[in-house]
Amino acid sequence: MPDNAPRAIAAPLLHWYDAHARVLPWRAAPGANAPDPYRVWLSEVMLQQTQVASVIPYFETFTTRWPSFAALAAADDADVMAAWAGLGYYARARNLLACAREVAALGRLPETEAELLKLRGIGAYTGAAIAAIAFGQRAVVVDANVERVVTRLFALAEPLPGARPRIRALTDTITPDARAGDFAQAMMDLGSGICTARAPRCLLCPLRPDCDGFATGAPEAFPVKAKKAPKPQRYGTMFWVRRGVEVLLVRRPDKGLLGGMRALPTGPWSDAPPGLADAPVAGDWQLLADTVSHGFTHFTLDVTLATVTIPEHSDPAHFGADGEWWPVDAIESAGLPTVFAKAARVFGRVSC
Template sequence: MISRLLLDWYDANARRLPWRAAPGSNAADPYRVWLSEIMLQQTQVATVIPYFEKFTTRWPTFEAFAAAADADVMTAWAGLGYYARARNLLACAREVTRLGRMPDTEEGLRALPGVGAYTAAAIAAIAFGRRAVVVDANVERVVSRLFAIETPLPASRPQIRAHTDAITPDTRAGDFAQAMMDLGSGICTARAPRCLLCPLRDQCDGFRTGTPELFPYKAKKAPKPQRYGTMFWAERDGHVLLVRRPAKGLLGGMRALPTGPWEAVAPGLEGAPVAADWRLHDHTVAHGFTHFDLQVALAAATIGPHEVLEGEWWPVADLASAGLPTVFAKAANRFGSMRCAS
């Protein structure tokens, strides 16, 4: 009953997305499904769409993507965050190209770089029509309300998966998964569910409680640790020094402003790229990562013409094209506003 009601609603109301085939179609492109699912991890649809279109225009197939230079991909990814995804995309495309095709089972997909249980299930269902149980944050919310699950997240996840499995149909599993995502995104929203428009309202235990917005219950999160650092603006003749971060680790392989260590206490000028007359500014930049919050001080200096430094001297006027990760782009914008004010 639930799957039939939901699929009927999806047939009439499915979102049009650049990676999505029409409801009832078996024409989904595995490359486009895979790329979109990786991009959509921890990222909103509206943010992903322009990146997806840029990537598929530049690299329209697994083979084209596999041949891309690592630095080009990392630069194109800048601003999407969670940069390990970009490195895994390259590794995965190269492995699929080596295999000759993308595996079409959850087991085979999970063996690919960067493809976890959720992503494997989504690709198997949406790209290959396999019956798979697909549970993302939207599905967690919809199922928690449908069955009025009172166990808080994350402990409720086994229950949510079991209920999702019970309502997933044997056919059109990919459409069903996307319908659940659309329902959670547009109707069964986190703060103000639009229950009067929901095709599953009469089946929903959460609606019957009168307070569906309380589901899913969530355990209180521990506060994230606070770290501090310093970013360095080394300028010479209208150019600023950019460096490549180490290939492994946070923001690996990305262009960035030089930075000292990120620690529990402010490191001052530790980690400066060169001895110079560094000026620490009063302004700071704040940024939140998944596991910690960061506050960085900003230090600037003019570097003489004979000082040899590792990195690239990038035109300040063209800094937007450098593909800086968000935290470094924030700092660069702040430096830029301070330069204009001085």
């Protein structure tokens, strides 16, 4: 079937969704009244580039501590960043707070895509998803799951990422006016549970009769992906400054990677191992045999670990305004980003 031919897939897809929709804490049941816009917005921000299973416990923590835009807007920045720790992509947490404060000032979350896109942290996908799911507006919602379903449905041979404008246009042709939020979530659920990246379960798919990818005999060949360039490799050193039963933590600059988060002191992350050149204090530094590796979106980091013990009367102000002493046995409560939490676990084992 030519990819510009109309496809009446909404009815069979929504019929399938009515019976098989995932039960998620931010979701309303199929056909029910729209869910709380705050919960939809929060979940969609958390779900950006993050799996549902990882998001659920964070979502439940946030909605218990901060159940509304007003509550989140009034929260302390450090508390929110600490609660976000481990979820990754930390700019989302900063944008989350900024957006909550914008919405609190407005008095409500805007209902249209155009108005939603004016808020911090809301891009094309998130704006469309909120408009459809929270407010029932027709919107073209395309995430990774929807990309996979659409490229298979139309057997789209153009590779990603260049194919994305075409994928959005094709998604527009199949998006109905009615039950917009349910349709968007049905597409996501189909991609998550049936039209999976590997071994799609085509015999269970309600769209199989209309699927050109299935007709080719190799639906898993779609979407076509351009070959990825290897990630750059960077190196750094993290420093464990121990004072009695406490360890030095610092606050990272607000702007930049992991901005605003508590962290261990670290030198620059560069193309060659920096060693001890940027140690925060002079002392008898010991390099550990263990190292830590971590993959970020755009590079891979290998970290050398260095430890020193200093006199118990040392003042954290010596290490800058954002220095603070944290109990070693409570380090997990500091809300460290994942790469620093990995290093802290190694340091903790060695220094016990």
